[in-house]
Amino acid sequence: MSTEGKMPSIKKFLLNVRALLPYFVVNYLRKAIQVQSKIVFVLSFPRSGTHAIGSLLSNDQVGFHYYGEFFIFNAWNKNIEKINRHYPFFSFRYSQNLKQQRKKWSYNKFETTSLDSRKTLSAIKKIPGIHVIKIFPQHLPDKELESLISEFKPHIIFLRRNHLDRFVSHKKANASGKWHTASTSDLVINLDASELKRFTNDFTDFYTRYVKFAKAQGCQILDVDFDDLHNPEKVREIQSFAAFPGFSDWDKLTLAPTTVKQDRSSKVQDDFLASLGKSHADFIFPRVGS
Numbered sequence: 001m002s003t004e005g006k007m008p009s010i011k012k013f014l015l016n017v018r019a020l021l022p023y024f025v026v027n028y029l030r031k032a033i034q035v036q037s038k039i040v041f042v043l044s045f046p047r048s049g050t051h052a053i054g055s056l057l058s059n060d061q062v063g064f065h066y067y068g069e070f071f072i073f074n075a076w077n078k079n080i081e082k083i084n085r086h087y088p089f090f091s092f093r094y095s096q097n098l099k100q101q102r103k104k105w106s107y108n109k110f111e112t113t114s115l116d117s118r119k120t121l122s123a124i125k126k127i128p129g130i131h132v133i134k135i136f137p138q139h140l141p142d143k144e145l146e147s148l149i150s151e152f153k154p155h156i157i158f159l160r161r162n163h164l165d166r167f168v169s170h171k172k173a174n175a176s177g178k179w180h181t182a183s184t185s186d187l188v189i190n191l192d193a194s195e196l197k198r199f200t201n202d203f204t205d206f207y208t209r210y211v212k213f214a215k216a217q218g219c220q221i222l223d224v225d226f227d228d229l230h231n232p233e234k235v236r237e238i239q240s241f242a243a244f245p246g247f248s249d250w251d252k253l254t255l256a257p258t259t260v261k262q263d264r265s266s267k268v269q270d271d272f273l274a275s276l277g278k279s280h281a282d283f284i285f286p287r288v289g290s
Contacts, residue, residue, distance in 0.1 A: 009096070015081065016092040022085045026126075035128040039121060039152055040242045042134045043210055044159035045203045047169035049226045050134050052257035053159060056235055057242055062249040063129040064242070071110045071117065072139040073101040079127065086123035090115070107138035117144055121152050130242055137206045149210075149217055155241065156214050158207060161226035163200045164283035167191070168268050170199075191272045204285070211288045223287050229257055 040057070044050050058066035060078070068075025076098065083090040097113050110117055117140060124131050135145065149156070171189045214221055222241045228234035232255040239253050273279060 009092075012092050012095050016084055016089045020088060023088055026085050035126060036244060037125050037128055038130045038242075038244065039124065039154040040130060040132045040157065041149075041154045042132060042157045042159060043207075044134070044157075045136055045161075045166065045206070047166045047173060048159050048161040049229050049257075050136075050159060052229050052259045053157070053224070053238065054132070054134065055258040056229070056238060056254060057130075057132045059252050060129075062247075062252045063244075064132065064253065065129050066132045068134055069136070069139065070133045071135060072107070073098045073109060075134075079129075079131070082127050083120065083123045086126045087119055090120070090123065108141050110140060111144055117148060118151065121148060125152070130244065132242065137203070142209075145210075146213060149214055149219060153217060153219050155220045156210075156222070157238065157241065158211060158221065158223045159226070160207065160224070160285040160287070162280065162283050163203075163285050164196065164269055164272070164280065165226075166285075167196050167199050168272075172268075189268060191268065193276060200283070207285075208288055225285075225287075232256070 042050055042053060042057075054066045054068060057064050065077060065079045067077045067079070070077070073094065076095075080091045080094055093113065093115055097109065097115070101109065106112075139145075140148070148154075168189070168191070171191065172187050175189055176187055211221065211223070220241070222238065224234070224238060228238070235255050236250070239250070240247075269280065273282075
């Protein structure tokens with residue numbers, strides 16, 4: 001490793017050492033203090049609008065902390081440093097795994113490291129605020145995710161999007177290598193009907209399984225469609241679901257996603273639908289029970 005690469009790691013390690021004193025004070029010397037803390041899971045799929053919903057549920061100044069793809073080491077939030085006060089050397093270990101993930105991607109990675117998802121959520125629950133974590137299939141093994149839902153009873157937002165639109169967006173993002181910024185409107189891709197069917201079935205199964213499981217565990221659930229993210233009334237409903245009772249700083253939360261729309265053309269979808277003799281409505285991702 002180069003000297004430039006070592007310096008951030010050393011700095012991060014020293015910050016974690018400094019956090020040991022607050023850890024011992026908070027956990028062993030000071031009487032436990034009850035804090036107002038809430039965990040919100042956004043259970044969804046790539047290219048469903050989760051980046052957009054994250055922008056609607058993010059403002060550290062009023063207690064909305066958005067962690068992104070936290071359990072797959074694909075995001076950093078400054079609140080991660082605070083976890084050290086309840087889980088020693090967390091941010092150091094997290095940062096090391098984040099670097100590894102960027103070099104070589106691996107699914108279901110969290111539980112293969114020295115970190116523990118249950119200890120992590122227990123630590124986050126001791127930090128004031130609303131903690132919003134995005135979870136896709138293969139971010140955590142099913143057994144582990146079910147265990148966390150069963151124990152912590154998080155509020156859960158399910159976010160759905162038309163299967164064809166999501167499939168096209170996913171294919172274009174993979175082809176361009178740009179997931180959140182570059183325009184993909186003019187990008188030409190090939191679509192395969194059998195691949196779309198597998199794509200649809202896999203994510204429908206994940207969604208159906210966890211809606212039923214979360215309900216059985218008594219979790220509070222909000223089921224959201226992609227189009228709802230552009231409806232101010234629905235956006236406020238999403239924010240109200242995540243907020244604490246009595247929250248009043250609504251003007252500090254945006255009513256429109258701050259993300260950039262990458263694909264402003266439906267030509268790929270239109271051509272594909274024409275070849276199949278189907279319509280856009282044939283690929284609607286329906287709510288469970290509708």
